[in-house]
Amino acid sequence: MILKKNGYFQNENTPDFVFVIGGDGTFIYAVHKYLDHLDRARFFGIHTGTLGFYTDYRDRDYEEFIDTFLRGEVREYTYPILEGRTENGVYYGINEIRIENAARTQNMDVYINGRLFETYRGTGMCVSTQLGSTAYNRSLGGAVIEEGLNLIEMCEMAGIHHNKYRSLKAPFVMNDTNRITFVSESFAGALLGADNEVFPMDDVHRLEIRVSPEKRVRMIKGRDISYFDRLKSLF
């Protein structure tokens, strides 16, 4: 209502601003909904619980948030998105892109920038963005990456390590200019996870992940909340 009174109108298909009310999960869902419209859409997150990594306001601060927005006292920040390519298509991850095989042990060769890095055996692999480092990546024992660092992180999921099969085992934090490729004779039973979405990999042999050169998430913020305060409030 307040926004309408101030000349804004609702446009579900091609919005300039997307107000997301929920949690970090809801925020990610909203970004996926407007993946083809990211050059225009700017996202504003309002959390219904605590503070989130994608949300700066709680629902009880709604009026303050609207006032700040209408006064134009907001700043825009952009964040990278991961792009994953297989023979079947292109997938995007704001938090992470992962391969998970709960059905059988997954073998795969891991290439970094086209060079063989290791052969991995285990349940799967997760490649996360800086923003996603506090999500699935953290549950896998990955490092939390401070906001502002242009990094991505690769984490094993229950890797098998003995004298026949060796892989890094530790989370690998690397520059976000790197390209990671997973290749296997068979990904039968595996799922490709891109944030909240999953896709079967049965007829796929290769997944290449890099930071998308085209797509970025544009977030608007009205408050300066330090990354450390955010971390402290959540964990």
Ligand code: NAP
């Ligand atoms: P979801 O219910 O939307 O999210 C699962 C939980 O992860 C929620 O508590 C959510 O926070 C939190 N979360 C999402 N992004 C986060 C971030 N960047 N930093 C810290 N916490 C974050 O589940 P979903 O729809 O299946 O998947 C969405 C995301 O959840 C995935 O991208 C994945 O990273 C994460 N997830 C994690 C695990 C795990 O750690 N084992 C398992 C499944 C999914 P809110 O309560 O604020 O929404």
